[in-house]
Amino acid sequence: MxxxxxxxxxxxxxxxxxxxxxxxxxxxxxxxxxxxxxxxxxxxxxxxxxxxxxxxxxxxxxxxxxxxxxxxxxxxxxxxxxxxxxxxxxxxxxxxxxxxxxxxxxxxxxxxxxxxxxxxxxxxxxxxxxxxxxxxxxxxxxxxxxxxxxxxxxxxxxxxxxxxxxxxxxxxxxxxxxxxxxxxxxxxxxxxxxxxxxxxxxxxxxxxxxxxxxxxxxxxxxxxxxxxxxxxxxxxxxxxxxxxxxxxxxxxxxxxxxxxxxxxxxxxxxxxxxxxxxxxxxxxxxxxxxxxxxxxxxxxxxIPVNTTRKVNVLGPRVDEFKGVKLGPEWEWNHNPDDGKWALNNGLVLRTATVTGDLFAARNTLTHRIVGPKSRGTFRIDVGAMRDGDRAGAVLFRDKAAYIGLHKTVDSASIVMVDNLNLVEGSWTTSSTGRVAATGPTVTGEIWLRIQADITPAFGTSIGRQVIFSYSTDGRTFTNLGPAFAMSNSWRYFTGYRYGVFNFATKALGGEIKVKSFAMELV
Structure with missing residues (x-):
């Protein structure tokens, strides 16, 4: 023993x-x-x-x-x-x-x-x-x-x-x-x-x-x-x-x-x-x-064992959220408010928190990134967002950035936001982010993409790069904002994840529908 x-x-x-x-x-x-x-x-x-x-x-x-x-x-x-x-x-x-x-x-x-x-x-x-x-x-x-x-x-x-x-x-x-x-x-x-x-x-x-x-x-x-x-x-x-x-x-x-x-x-x-x-x-x-x-x-x-038994290998995949429950690859950031999300030919995310801080917002859904280099693309219908809502695709960790939509009364503008930071150790929010770039307005569907290089850089000063982009047709993508450099610190323990979110800054009631998520190696 x-x-x-x-x-x-x-x-x-x-x-x-x-x-x-x-x-x-x-x-x-x-x-x-x-x-x-x-x-x-x-x-x-x-x-x-x-x-x-x-x-x-x-x-x-x-x-x-x-x-x-x-x-x-x-x-x-x-x-x-x-x-x-x-x-x-x-x-x-x-x-x-x-x-x-x-x-x-x-x-x-x-x-x-x-x-x-x-x-x-x-x-x-x-x-x-x-x-x-x-x-x-x-x-x-x-x-x-x-x-x-x-x-x-x-x-x-x-x-x-x-x-x-x-x-x-x-x-x-x-x-x-x-x-x-x-x-x-x-x-x-x-x-x-x-x-x-x-x-x-x-x-x-x-x-x-x-x-x-x-x-x-x-x-x-x-x-x-x-x-x-x-x-x-x-x-x-x-x-x-x-x-x-x-x-x-x-x-x-x-x-x-x-x-x-x-x-x-x-x-x-x-x-x-x-x-x-x-x-x-x-x-x-x-x-x-x-x-x-x-x-x-x-x-x-x-290979340790030769077998004909098959598994749904972890890695690249497409999820259209058509089942009766989320797949086991998905995890929420903290316990979700189960009354604010649903599966209905897509993932419906209703605003669950009124806040200006993504780290304080409930119901951010995350997926582990596959390495060494991959991209995650969310197809989202933003037509039911309300004034003050913020939704999008986030590269989630204690040092984070996202590409998403900021909704005002009349329109939803595409934005790239970086500088979302937690204080190492206390894990309180030190920065709720800055709008680093702004794109066109959107009324219906949008494809939001995060391309991440998680090739190991542990113990180095190298900041592996992340590129954010969007598409209005799902075929042609436009980069938005500067490249984001990821943190190599071990103190948060978990690695970076792809995520999708929707929170309110004024009042609850808005929603988005996530129609698909595609993760592929690049």
């Missing part, structure tokens, strides 16, 4: 349905950090952080560890305290709070998925979903059977936790901490609720921060230790330049007994993106990551 840590030290106790046939790193060129990964039968699941975005804790699925799709969110509504902060109400907000370094696992005996995460350093929140007979179906869960329900909160912070169900899953453990690693044992009530019954310090580090603990069992050892430590990876070069070293994450095996390490790279401005490498076990019982010919992290490896 071993625990994985931030630089990955080991503690050992006695869209389209097109699949790559090679594992190419990064396996997902999108922001999916603080990952937890595990296998049920022939199906792999992956959970990651979302902070204040809602729904939270996205769940990805793969059959080969190389091609991934989004399937659900473990936390459909951020039920955290204070509620006003996560709802963007009462002048309260939750930027850089919420879901970070959480954990997801499956309990076969009750056919239940459990998500667990410490929120804001105080309490540990738990959500669960019956697995749709995942155990008997190779781990596959029909989309309509996900049914996430909140469980009683544990009044303790399981920091950067790893959840573990023992072989017969009657024993449940959570490993957590940083310089001190603790082991909590939980009981499972008849109704599925979890409660701590034992807690013990199992390891102390005097020279290293140990974050993102995970727990695995190989040789029948005791979860209570004793433990010793060895480094698995630390500053292995590659596979991308101007990106951090692979770290955190977890390990997972295949049905035929091979093992893989899944970590992520700090790759701002795009965020933190996942990478995979094979892992072998030595005769001494310790694992080793398979490196490339240059002794670095491989850019490519043979």
């Amino acid at each position: 071993f625990l994985r840590t931030s630089i990955t030290a080991l503690l050992l106790s006695q869209s389209p349905l097109i699949l790559s046939q090679t594992l190419t790193n990064p396996v997902i060129w999108q922001d999916h950090p603080d990952l937890d990964v595990f296998r049920i039968g022939h199906t792999y699941y992956y959970s990651s952080s979302t902070f204040a975005y809602s729904p939270g804790a996205p769940v990805l699925r793969s059959f080969d560890l190389a091609n991934w799709e989004a399937v659900t969110h473990s936390v459909p509504h951020l039920n955290f305290s204070p509620a006003a902060a996560y709802n963007l109400t009462s002048n309260s907000r939750a930027y850089v709070k919420g879901i970070w370094a959480s954990t997801l696992r499956y309990r076969p005996s009750s056919d239940t998925f459990y998500w667990l995460g410490c929120v804001d350093g105080g309490k540990t929140y738990i959500w669960s979903s019956p697995g749709g007979n995942a155990r008997s179906n190779g781990g596959e869960v029909p989309p309509e059977t996900w049914n996430w329900t909140p469980r009683p909160v544990i009044d303790k912070c399981y920091y950067d936790a790893g959840l573990f169900f023992d072989e017969d899953d009657s024993q449940v453990y959570v490993v957590y901490g940083n310089t001190q690693i603790r082991m909590a044992q939980l009981s499972v009530a008849a109704n599925g609720d979890l409660r701590e019954v034992r807690n013990q310090l199992v390891y102390t580090s005097s020279d290293m921060t140990l974050e993102g603990a995970r727990m695995y069992k190989r040789n029948g050892d005791s979860p209570w230790g004793p433990y010793t430590r060895r480094v698995l990876v630390d500053r292995i070069q590659g596979p991308l330049t101007s990106a951090g070293y692979a770290h955190q994450g977890g390990v997972v095996d295949t049905e035929d007994g091979r093992w893989f390490y899944v970590g992520f790279l700090d790759a701002y401005p795009g965020g933190r993106i996942p990478v995979v490498a094979p892992m072998t076990w030595g005769g001494d019982g310790w694992p080793t990551v398979v490196r490339d010919g240059g002794n670095g992290w491989g850019r490519t490896y043979p």
Whole structure:
């Protein structure tokens, strides 16, 4: 049994349905950090952080560890305290709070998925979903059977936790901490609720921060230790330049007994993106990551599993918002006001907030950017906007810019607005933006485009460029405003996203209809 840590030290106790046939790193060129990964039968699941975005804790699925799709969110509504902060109400907000370094696992005996995460350093929140007979179906869960329900909160912070169900899953453990690693044992009530019954310090580090603990069992050892430590990876070069070293994450095996390490790279401005490498076990019982010919992290490896099962691969796509619910790739900036949006042959966004500050406006809908270079285009009907309304397509993060419409009594003018800024640390608004350029007026449909280069520039002074443009026919686009330079800071944690918004500066009542969103590589 071993625990994985931030630089990955080991503690050992006695869209389209097109699949790559090679594992190419990064396996997902999108922001999916603080990952937890595990296998049920022939199906792999992956959970990651979302902070204040809602729904939270996205769940990805793969059959080969190389091609991934989004399937659900473990936390459909951020039920955290204070509620006003996560709802963007009462002048309260939750930027850089919420879901970070959480954990997801499956309990076969009750056919239940459990998500667990410490929120804001105080309490540990738990959500669960019956697995749709995942155990008997190779781990596959029909989309309509996900049914996430909140469980009683544990009044303790399981920091950067790893959840573990023992072989017969009657024993449940959570490993957590940083310089001190603790082991909590939980009981499972008849109704599925979890409660701590034992807690013990199992390891102390005097020279290293140990974050993102995970727990695995190989040789029948005791979860209570004793433990010793060895480094698995630390500053292995590659596979991308101007990106951090692979770290955190977890390990997972295949049905035929091979093992893989899944970590992520700090790759701002795009965020933190996942990478995979094979892992072998030595005769001494310790694992080793398979490196490339240059002794670095491989850019490519043979695909871990050959399968004919297909997934809707994350990346380029077109969404016309024709379903009965939003796809699992979408997340709101904080909990939405559900009375102010609808799906009706398009996404209807009614104004939900009266404000002059986009960072304070509810119901901004976001989508992760695909790298290294892509563009996102929103087709929007603006005919029902009202005086004072502001709507458009935003490149969303703590340093932001947008192309959109500013509505006055008689007309809606196209504008490019930059210099929307939050104060790093307090995450209060320091600037609500300036109109950097103005275009023509619009009365009906408009296509708004953001073209973003999220090639990693982490640790550099390079500001990757973003271009904003518009079209009145969907074919010919006109650039508007200066190029926008993205921030490479890690302190906001999440990477830049495409987003669409509609808020009022005078009175509620206006609306827009988003008819489509297209994301494509360039």
